[in-house]
Amino acid sequence: MIELTDVTKSYNPTVKAVDDLTLTVRGGEIFGFLGPNGAGKTTTIKMMTGIAKPDKGTIRINGRDIASSPLEAKKQFGYVPDSPDLFLRLKGLEYLNFMADMYDVPKETRKERIDGLARRFDMSGALSDPIQSYSHGMRQKIVIMGVLIHDPHVWILDEPLTGLDPKSSYTLKEMMREHADAGKTVFFSTHVLEVAEKLCDRVAIINKGVVLFCGTFKEMQERFQSDMSLEKLFLELTDDE
Template identity: 85%
Template sequence: MIELANVTKSYNNKTKAVDNLSLTVNGGEIFGFLGPNGAGKTTTIKMMTGITKPDRGAIRIAGANMADDPIEAKKRFGYVPDSPDLFLRLKGLEYLNFMADMYDVPRQLRKERIETLASRFDMSHALSDPIQSYSHGMRQKIVIMGVLIHDPAVWILDEPLTGLDPKSSYTLKEMMREHADGGKTVFFSTHVLEVAEKLCDRVAIINKGEILFCGTFKEMQERFQSDLSLEKLFLELTGDE
């Protein structure tokens, strides 16, 4: 579960990137976080992951308070950033072992997980190669594998499908569903609204730092008395149409 209570973040002491945001993401669901560029999505995710501190408000990840016990909170989630260009001089396997070391994953268990993840993402052949030789899609896959190596209860995914080939994209979506169906949490930020409509159990739409809507797609259609697609409703809500 992810809980944000009255979270606010300002820049230059005047521009509110996130304004008094409260949100609960339950176990057992894929939660879509949607918004136009500059809406506050990235700032919210940075606060959730402990990269940026909120000016006020509380954030809990699987019961751990990010302000009071940041190390424990960070152990409970896996975060896929929107750029996969990390640790480029390491070989794929070196990177996965580094991530496993960070989270104290036992040797035998990490070996099994690396083999499973490499097989699912068709990366077994590339693990001995340096990450800087990978394509963008392969870099995205190795980052995702590193994030999942300690089997975190909460997944925080920022545009995770960018650059993935259709097979790998399907695999990741399948894994997200499996994770949520196991009672765990997937927080999923994306600009691909068609994917969000099909994949997410609930969505929140943020604009100018405020949540405009939070609920299921069906609830959104009922609220606005419309059978429009998520994409059309999103554009109407955010004033981009």
Template identity: 80%
Template sequence: MIELIGVSKSYNGSVQAVKTMDLTVPKGEIFGFLGHNGAGKTTTIKMMTGIIRPDTGQVRINGKDMREEPLEAKKQFGYVPDSPDLFLRLKGLEYLNFMADMYEVEPEVRKKRIVKLAERFEMTDALGDTIHSYSHGMRQKIIIMGVLVHEPEVWILDEPMTGLDPKSSFTLKEMMREHADNGRTVFFSTHVLEVAEKLCDRVAIINKGEILFCGTFAEMQQHFQSDASLEKLFLELTSHE
């Protein structure tokens, strides 16, 4: 579960990136976080993951307060950032072992998980190569694999499908659904509204640091008294703002 309670963030003392925000994402749910560039999505995610501190409010991951118990809170989730250009000098397998070390995954357990993840993402033959030599899509896949190697309860994914080929994108969506169906939490931001419409149990639309709508797609259609697509409703809602 993810809980944001009265969270806000300003930059330079004047630019309010996220206004006072309350948001709860329960277990067993795929939650989509939607907004234009600069709407406040990444700032919210960085507060959620402890990368930056909110000016006000609380962030709790599975009941662990990010300010009071930062290490315990961070053990609860896996985070895929919006850029996969990390640890480029490491080989793929070295990176996965590094991530497993960080989360104290036992050698025999990690070995099985790495084999399984590499098979699902078709990365088995590339694990001996440096990440610098990978394509953008391969870098995205190795980052996702590193996040999942400790099997976190909560997934926080910032544009996770950017650069993925169609098969890998399908695999990730399949894994997200499996994770939520097993009573766990998936939070992800995306610009691909067709994916959000088909995959998410609920969505939130953020604009200028404020959540304009939070609920199911059916509830959004009912609110607008329209059977339009999520994309059209999103554009209508944000254009009014």
């Protein structure tokens, strides 16, 4: 579970990047976080992961406060950033073992998980190569694998499908569904609204730091008394603002 209560963040005296945000993401659901560029999505995610500090408010990951208990909170989640260009001089397997060391994953467990993830993402033949030799999509896959190596309860994914080939994209969506169906939490931001419409149990739409809607797609259609797609409803909602 992810709980944000009265969270606010400003980068200058006149504009709030996130304005008094309260949001609960439950276990057992895939939660989509949607908004135009500059809406406050990445700032929110950075505060959730402890990269940025809110001006006020509290953030809890599985009951652990990210401000007062950062290490315990960070053990609860895996975070895929919006750029996969990390640790480029390491080989794929070196990176995965580094991530496993970070989270104290036993050697027997990590080998099984690395082998399983490599098979699912078609990366078995590339793990001995340096990450800087990978394509953008392969870098995205190795970052996702590193994030999942400690089997975190909460997944926080910032545009995770960017650069993935269709098969890998399908695999990740399948894994997200499996994770949520096991009673765990998936929080992800995306600009691909068709994916959000099909995949998410609930969505939140944020614009100018304020959540304009939070709920199921059906609830959004009922609110607007419309059978329009999520994409059209999103455009109508954000244009009105």
